[in-house]
Amino acid sequence: MPTPTRRAWATIDCNALRHNLARVRTLCPAAAIYAVIKSNAYGHGMAQVAQAITSSATPVAGFAVATLEEALTLRTQVHDLPILLLNGFVDADEAALCLQQGIEPVVHSAYQVSLLAGCLPQSKKQGRQRIWIKFNSGMNRLGMSRTECLRAITSLAQHPHIEPIFMSHLAYADDMDNPASKSFTAKQLQLFQDTHLKAQQIFADTHPNSRDTHSKNSRDTHLNGVSQDSQTNEGGQETAGNLQSLQDTHANESLEDESLQDTHAKKSLHEGSLQDTHANEGGHDTEAGVSSHQGQLSQDMANAVRAAGNRLKRSLAASAGILTLPSTHLDLVRPGVMLYGSSPLARQMGPACDLQAVMTLSSRLIAINDVGAGESIGYNATYTCTSDSRIGVVSIGYGDGYPRSAENATPVLVRTASGIHRCPLIGRVSMDMITIDLSAVPAAQIDDEVVLWGDELPADEVARHANTIAYELFCKVTSRVNFHYENMEI
Numbered sequence: 360m361p362t363p364t365r366r367a368w369a370t371i372d373c374n375a376l377r378h379n380l381a382r383v384r385t386l387c388p389a390a391a392i393y394a395v396i397k398s399n400a401y402g403h404g405m406a407q408v409a410q411a412i413t414s415s416a417t418p419v420a421g422f423a424v425a426t427l428e429e430a431l432t433l434r435t436q437v438h439d440l441p442i443l444l445l446n447g448f449v450d451a452d453e454a455a456l457c458l459q460q461g462i463e464p465v466v467h468s469a470y471q472v473s474l475l476a477g478c479l480p481q482s483k484k485q486g487r488q489r490i491w492i493k494f495n496s497g498m499n500r501l502g503m504s505r506t507e508c509l510r511a512i513t514s515l516a517q518h519p520h521i522e523p524i525f526m527s528h529l530a531y532a533d534d535m536d537n538p539a540s541k542s543f544t545a546k547q548l549q550l551f552q553d554t555h556l557k558a559q560q561i562f563a564d565t566h567p568n569s570r571d572t573h574s575k576n577s578r579d580t581h582l583n584g585v586s587q588d589s590q591t592n593e594g595g596q597e598t599a600g601n602l603q604s605l606q607d608t609h610a611n612e613s614l615e616d617e618s619l620q621d622t623h624a625k626k627s628l629h630e631g632s633l634q635d636t637h638a639n640e641g642g643h644d645t646e647a648g649v650s651s652h653q654g655q656l657s658q659d660m661a662n663a664v665r666a667a668g669n670r671l672k673r674s675l676a677a678s679a680g681i682l683t684l685p686s687t688h689l690d691l692v693r694p695g696v697m698l699y700g701s702s703p704l705a706r707q708m709g710p711a712c713d714l715q716a717v718m719t720l721s722s723r724l725i726a727i728n729d730v731g732a733g734e735s736i737g738y739n740a741t742y743t744c745t746s747d748s749r750i751g752v753v754s755i756g757y758g759d760g761y762p763r764s765a766e767n768a769t770p771v772l773v774r775t776a777s778g779i780h781r782c783p784l785i786g787r788v789s790m791d792m793i794t795i796d797l798s799a800v801p802a803a804q805i806d807d808e809v810v811l812w813g814d815e816l817p818a819d820e821v822a823r824h825a826n827t828i829a830y831e832l833f834c835k836v837t838s839r840v841n842f843h844y845e846n847m848e849i
């Protein structure tokens with residue numbers, strides 16, 4: 360019986376995963392991390408990735424998935440951490456199930472607020488229930504308008520056992536050197552901050568908790584593994600770091616250069632950042648902190664926030680924001696692709712961001728043929744040899760998830776006795792095979808390993824040759840590929 364690993368296999372390095380998680384922590388020392396492991400952890404294996412992350416020295420505050428099915432499956436493996444449900448629920452039964460299972464749904468549409476009404480917890484037996492309120496700051500995919508968000512906050516803030524989180528998603532933060540990306544993102548940030556400011560006011564005015572209750576709840580929440588009290592957050596540092604990050608050069612540049620010329624918007628952002636300061640100090644008597652900024656923060660607002668002792672936390676950044684926009688880190692970050700070692704950025708690949716590839720996809724040479732100049736290779740004769748060539752056949756194809764769109768010259772690595780060689784893909788990708796030009800590697804032999812992407816060949820680079828992104832490459836690796844997990848235990 361041949362061992363199935365000999366055809367096509369993926370090696371998942373859990374040490375690399377933990378390195379990337381630690382990188383998130385370094386970049387956002389003060390934010391809570393919700394590790395995004397939807398779509399089978401971007402094709403890496405949700406159960407194994409969750410296990411490796413849970414055993415990491417970098418604690419996460421929770422996990423995020425897209426569908427209720429994913430959340431319920433994960434709940435059977437992860438018992439004591441929150442699970443954020445990014446796509447939310449569609450009916451009352453799903454809403455109730457979320458709350459029973461300690462799943463934190465995203466409320467992205469007004470209809471969901473009424474669905475929730477019937478199942479909100481009447482006691483805080485299980486600690487506070489987080490509900491994520493999603494604001495459409497410009498992506499126009501999921502998210503409510505400003506008015507709908509404010510209504511949702513008004514409704515939820517009346518429940519003492521609910522902790523709303525104000526969230527949005529950046530649509531175009533992957534290319535901040537591009538003026539279009541920069542100004543689009545600046546507008547999103549402005550809208551987010553403005554709307555949060557108003558939502559904060561409503562929340563502080565409406566929420567029944569007193570400051571004392573809040574302090575106690577924070578402790579409860581901490582015990583529940585959702586350590587996000589603003590002054591002693593998961594990062595172990597004061598969230599004054601957020602204020603710092605709002606003053607970050609890049610952010611200032613993008614915010615001030617572009618659409619934020621208008622004073623009102625700047626003021627709002629400034630107030631938004633000041634709220635961090637107040638909020639950070641929410642559990643203390645921080646007269647000094649408040650008075651130093653009193654001129655800029657409205658007295659009413661300061662009083663409301665201080666009196667209520669409640670702060671509406673914010674979440675905006677996924678990998679792109681985490682890597683390039685400290686001003687978006689705020690209270691909770693949602694890293695996805697960077698955990699797997701790939702970069703979401705248009706101009707930088709994973710290694711340039713100090714990320715390590717978690718998945719190495721490999722296969723083997725199963726045939727080597729001499730093909731004469733002028734002969735073509737594979738379906739539709741998309742490649743013609745310009746000289747006599749040595750062509751390798753590798754036993755992986757689109758049936759395994761290798762992209763059919765990969766063009767001629769997409770690199771692969773051939774591991775021979777003499778070392779690792781970069782060779783070009785030639786001809787069309789078929790279901791079970793690809794063909795590569797081995798002419799420059801006379802040492803290559805049948806059975807040599809061929810790496811399609813991994814440590815020494817970023818998936819980001821392969822994705823560019825296939826007119827896609829590494830996210831898609833990872834997610835599309837099929838069950839025909841054998842998965843091996845390395846360094847599961849530390």
Ligand SMILES: Cc1ncc(COP(=O)(O)O)c(C=O)c1O
Pocket residue numbers: 395445528676677678679693694695696697703
């Ligand atoms: C709402 C939301 N947050 C976070 C993420 C993670 O994004 P990334 O993989 O770019 O870090 C996603 C990904 O689609 C998302 O939709």
